[in-house]
Amino acid sequence: MIGSIRKLGRWGLGAFERLGRAHIFLYYILMGVPPVLLRFSLLVQQMLSVGVLSLLIIVVSGFFVGMVLGLQGYNTLVDFGAEQSLGVVVALSLVRELGPVVAGLLFAGRAGSALTAEIGLMKSTEQLSGMEMMAVDPIKRVIAPRFLAGFISLPILATIFTAVGIVGGYFVGVGLLGVDDGAFWSQMQAKVDFGEDIMNGVIKSIVFGFVVTWIAVFEGYDCVPTSEGVSRATTRTVVHSSLAILGLDFVLTALMFT
Amino acid sequence: MHNSKTVEILVGLFVALGIAALFMLAMKVSNLSTFSSEGGYVVTARFENIGGLKVRSPVTVAGVRVGRISDINFDNTTYEAVVSMSIEAGYNTLPTDTSASIFTAGLLGEQYVSLEPGGDEKYLQQGGEVRLTQSAIVLEQVIGQFLYSQAEGGDK
Numbered sequence: 288m289i290g291s292i293r294k295l296g297r298w299g300l301g302a303f304e305r306l307g308r309a310h311i312f313l314y315y316i317l318m319g320v321p322p323v324l325l326r327f328s329l330l331v332q333q334m335l336s337v338g339v340l341s342l343l344i345i346v347v348s349g350f351f352v353g354m355v356l357g358l359q360g361y362n363t364l365v366d367f368g369a370e371q372s373l374g375v376v377v378a379l380s381l382v383r384e385l386g387p388v389v390a391g392l393l394f395a396g397r398a399g400s401a402l403t404a405e406i407g408l409m410k411s412t413e414q415l416s417g418m419e420m421m422a423v424d425p426i427k428r429v430i431a432p433r434f435l436a437g438f439i440s441l442p443i444l445a446t447i448f449t450a451v452g453i454v455g456g457y458f459v460g461v462g463l464l465g466v467d468d469g470a471f472w473s474q475m476q477a478k479v480d481f482g483e484d485i486m487n488g489v490i491k492s493i494v495f496g497f498v499v500t501w502i503a504v505f506e507g508y509d510c511v512p513t514s515e516g517v518s519r520a521t522t523r524t525v526v527h528s529s530l531a532i533l534g535l536d537f538v539l540t541a542l543m544f545t
Numbered sequence: 546m547h548n549s550k551t552v553e554i555l556v557g558l559f560v561a562l563g564i565a566a567l568f569m570l571a572m573k574v575s576n577l578s579t580f581s582s583e584g585g586y587v588v589t590a591r592f593e594n595i596g597g598l599k600v601r602s603p604v605t606v607a608g609v610r611v612g613r614i615s616d617i618n619f620d621n622t623t624y625e626a627v628v629s630m631s632i633e634a635g636y637n638t639l640p641t642d643t644s645a646s647i648f649t650a651g652l653l654g655e656q657y658v659s660l661e662p663g664g665d666e667k668y669l670q671q672g673g674e675v676r677l678t679q680s681a682i683v684l685e686q687v688i689g690q691f692l693y694s695q696a697e698g699g700d701k
Contacts, residue, residue: 328549334556342559378574443563450566453574472573477603477610481575489567 309505316504319424319431329432337398337433338440342447344397345390349448352385353377353455360456361464373466374475377456382479382488383544386449388536391495394441395528399503402433403524406507407517415508430508434500441496442489449488487543494535499528585612585633586671590645591625596656596681598647603657604630611636614658630658632669640665644677656681 323330360376406429409415415425453475460466479485503524510520595617604612612632620627632639642663649656660675669675 331549331553331556334559335552339555339559342562382570382574440559443560443566446563446566446570450569453570475574476576479575480601481571485567485570485575 305509308509309501312505312508313501315426316431316434316501319427320435322427323431323435326432329428330435333432333436334440337402337436338443341394341397341440341444344393345444345448346451348389348393349386349451350455350458352389352448353381353452353457354459356380356385356452357456357459357464361460361466370460370464370466371470372474373456373460374471375478377460378453378475378479379484381449381452381456382484384536384540386452387445387488387491387495388532390445390448390492391441391499391532392529394437394444394496395499395503395525395532398437398440399499399524399528400521402437402500402503403507403510403521404517406430406433406504407510407512407520410508410510411512411514411517413512430504434504437500437503438493438496441499442492445492445495446489487539490543491536491539494539495532498531498535502528502531585631586637586669587615587629587631588639588669588671588673588675589627589629590658590675590678591620591623591627592645592647592678592680593625594680594683595626595628596647596649596683598628598656598658598681602655604632604660605657606636606639606660606662608659611660628658630675637668639669641667641669641673642677643669643675644679645675646679647681649682 356377357373360373361370364370364372364376406415409425409429415429418425418428457471461468461471506520506524506527510516598614598617600614600617602614603610604614612630614628615631616629618627618629619625630645639660640663642665644661644663646659646661647656648659663677
């Protein structure tokens with residue numbers, strides 16, 4: 288009895304300790320961000336691996352998500368004779384929810400896990416310690432550029448996801464199912480507000496970008512430096528980022544769209 | 546893996562693509578291109594019942610959208626709803642005896658304010674008031690009245 292309570296207590300202390308370490312780590316990363324802006328090539332290199340190389344999966348998934356939305360929306364709306372509103376359905380669901388959330392989940396799987404694995408392997412092969420030996424701060428040289436790249440990339444990727452998704456919905460709705468072209472766009476323009484809907488979606492993706500990259504670089508930096516430790520850290524990155532995205536999405540939605 | 550020039554070009558394209566996507570969302574998807582809230586003027590109208598009218602609902606003249614509802618308030622003394630409508634600056638020749646009615650787009654559609662221009666030679670200005678109003682038709686009331694009159698008719 289006492290033993291299991293003690294176990295619970297130890298688990299709780301461990302969890303809070305990690306949370307505290309993550310925040311101290313975040314402070315050091317943010318301190319490391321200004322020097323990265325001076326060494327722009329580091330950032331560009333990371334933007335390539337984190338952002339540009341995630342582009343394909345984002346574009347393809349965005350197109351398919353948009354097409355499915357078009358198909359499902361049409362099947363539901365046609366019962367009410369309201370298939371003209373298909374553009375509104377597709378655009379609002381993508382702009383407000385699916386764009387930031389699905390792009391964030393894909394980003395966590397595609398780029399977040401890669402970041403954790405890369406940093407974790409650097410740690411277990413003692414490259415990070417090696418840098419410290421040479422008086423190079425690994426947080427400034429390795430972590431901060433990756434963090435900043437992820438933070439910048441996800442909003443861009445989410446915006447592209449949304450735009451491609453709307454084109455996908457247009458392709459299915461107007462191209463295949465015969466919804467009126469003019470009604471599709473004009474109803475969309477009448478109902479989607481730039482500040483209220485699109486900017487709130489972008490704000491969501493900025494928050495997700497921050498959290499996902501933070502989790503990814505922290506898990507990598509904090510992993511147990513063995514092959515098993517790196518694999519567990521990578522798994523944790525994907526699980527924790529996905530949960531964080533979905534949980535935060537609920538909170539943000541509740542705050543934004545009342 | 547790549548030389549730095551290629552990397553920079555790819556990243557530049559990536560950022561440009563993101564900006565293009567945002568631009569498309571702003572211009573093609575949202576109401577930013579069709580609707581500028583600046584430069585309009587606000588007129589108010591009092592209704593006994595506004596039904597399901599909401600802020601940002603459209604205001605139309607002859608079916609053409611000329612503005613939107615900017616504010617809805619309740620007057621504590623007259624028990625009426627005070628609806629503020631922001632009309633685009635281009636449509637500044639609405640006569641002062643214009644009347645306003647609340648209609649529904651389709652059977653289940655959203656509600657909007659329809660303005661019916663009168664014949665006065667003076668035009669509505671900023672802060673003006675539309676005096677002739679017709680309340681929203683509440684479907685439940687109409688059905689209730691219909692059933693009532695049917696029942697009355699049945700007695701004869």
